[in-house]
Amino acid sequence: MNKLLKLSLAVLLLASVIGWYQPNLIQISTKQIHDATAKFPILVSFFKWFHGSKESTPRSEDDKAKADPDRVFTKEELAKYKGENGGDIYLAMMGRVFDVTRGRDFYGPGGGYSFFSGVDGSRAFVTGDFKPEGLIDDITGLGDQDYIGLRDWLDFYVKDYEMIGKLEGKFFDSAGKPTEYYYEAHEWIKAASGHKEEEDLFKEKYPMCNVDYKPEEGSRVWCSNKSGGVSRDWVGFPRSLYSADSKKIRCACAQEADLNDSLLKEYPNCPKDATSCMLPK
Numbered sequence: 001m002n003k004l005l006k007l008s009l010a011v012l013l014l015a016s017v018i019g020w021y022q023p024n025l026i027q028i029s030t031k032q033i034h035d036a037t038a039k040f041p042i043l044v045s046f047f048k049w050f051h052g053s054k055e056s057t058p059r060s061e062d063d064k065a066k067a068d069p070d071r072v073f074t075k076e077e078l079a080k081y082k083g084e085n086g087g088d089i090y091l092a093m094m095g096r097v098f099d100v101t102r103g104r105d106f107y108g109p110g111g112g113y114s115f116f117s118g119v120d121g122s123r124a125f126v127t128g129d130f131k132p133e134g135l136i137d138d139i140t141g142l143g144d145q146d147y148i149g150l151r152d153w154l155d156f157y158v159k160d161y162e163m164i165g166k167l168e169g170k171f172f173d174s175a176g177k178p179t180e181y182y183y184e185a186h187e188w189i190k191a192a193s194g195h196k197e198e199e200d201l202f203k204e205k206y207p208m209c210n211v212d213y214k215p216e217e218g219s220r221v222w223c224s225n226k227s228g229g230v231s232r233d234w235v236g237f238p239r240s241l242y243s244a245d246s247k248k249i250r251c252a253c254a255q256e257a258d259l260n261d262s263l264l265k266e267y268p269n270c271p272k273d274a275t276s277c278m279l280p281k
């Protein structure tokens, strides 16, 4: 079956399960998608069909000894390692070259992710654009979520595979020294991680309310020890929470000490110490 069709089917199925199980995972990176599949073993079996299911071959100690993390590959050299005729498979992630031969199922000829082999396709890891023009090492202008996704992918390759060199190009020069772009890219990732941390803290401070909707009565919002995916030892009071530019509004559970925050507004016809409010129809 056509790969794009398979991927679309896979995304649809997983999105509906995640949406049902935890609506807060709406903004997810591809690495988180994989982590989520770990929670649903049945899905993993299903996606084995999507990714193919050949046995992987562990690297020999001899091969490991040959690896030199300071080796500098040119793009042409790297392109030779696509696993053809049983040969080794290398890929680059943000300029670092990894030996992924062990993952032949995924990266070898006919594997679900063979397009990543022999190239630095970092951008495609977060855009999902697996066409040749999408498989590039330019990661300029991506969103915070994408930079976090790339950070997670790099961590993944460092942890699960062996780094066997650097790729001469955007991230490293011909002597293997980090380029200006390397430092810039790492700043983008650092900034994105910082924003994510702030966002997570804010979500813990103002968790989303629980919501009930009945056509005849309308919507009820209420707070409890666990709402918006945040388990806590306080309940809180439902308030409208405005974004700093007032463009977005959502219901948040706020603790007494925060009730004077100018971003919060009481719901009309709801006592200020109520933990449940009916919204105007």
Ligand code: HEM
Pocket: 007, 010, 011, 014, 030, 033, 034, 037, 043, 044, 047, 048, 051, 052, 053, 103, 106, 113, 124, 125, 126, 127, 128
């Ligand atoms: C931008 C989209 C995606 C990218 C870049 C991507 C990338 C990858 C890569 C590189 C691997 C191999 C990891 C390894 O070396 O061990 C992998 C495996 C896997 N991916 Fe994806 N993937 C994407 C979308 C998805 C989606 C949408 C799903 C499920 C809905 C999915 C489910 C899986 C599963 C289950 C495995 C493990 C397969 C197995 O155990 O046979 N992936 N993915």
